[in-house]
Amino acid sequence: MDELILELKQEIIKVLNLQGVKPEDIDNDAPLFGDGLGLDSIDALELIVLLEKNYGIKLEDPGKGREIFGSINIFAKYISENRKK
């Protein structure tokens, strides 16, 4: 799981252009949206694309993103349980 968490942080930084943010700056339990990394709705859509592109997970209900993107830990757990690649 630690490997997936690191990979996920690196992907998020790259895909969302989080300039100056390092993987170790992202708290595994902190919310990704709102006070956490300050991500916006476009970032949420990019994360949905990332899920499908990298892990073969297609979110049928975009509203579910709110739950899945709760934190890095929640995000990684969801991927490990649902990934198709």
Add this chain to the structure above:
Amino acid sequence: MGLIINKYCSITPHKVCVDGLKIFDINDQQSLEKSLVQTYRNLELEYPKFFKMDNLSKLAILASECLLKNTELYKIADKGNVALVLSNASSSLVTDSNYHLTIDDPKNYFPSPSLFVYTLPNITIGEICIKHKIYGENIFFVSEHPDASALYVYVNELFERTNTEYCIAGWVECNVNTYEAFLLLVGKGSNGDTFDVKTIDNLYNTK
């Protein structure tokens, strides 16, 4: 009372100028992306959203910062009477092409939302408005070359027919080969260069 040019600025691959004076050089041997980030750092901007923008919007944000910094407009919270009139030749073509790459291959079809939102040139106006809390009239023209006559006519109309007190007007072009931004801050008054076709052309050609 006529219209005057309160301030003007330009960003080209070699330098950044304000009111005709170079404020710093840009290393023209580096990529556009690096030049834009270098300019961002030199201007000491603290605006993380900058890094999420496409190059056209980054250029527009940097030029608007050069133009508005140290002006009284920078401090006014409600800018409902500030208009924006921008133009360029390539529209958002570079970003359009980049977005197309994400949807071109049916076997690798992952449309990028963050690219899609920049597939219109007037998004650059939106970014400037968000950054500086500007709520006035705005329009983005696409024309082959900077057109001082059209700019002069349109900006004058805005001042005559709307509540416009200031107008940020000019050219923000970014294509695969090069880039340039040239912005004017136009206002009412008598202390400054007269806002007319000849002056606009002169300032643009000597930038």
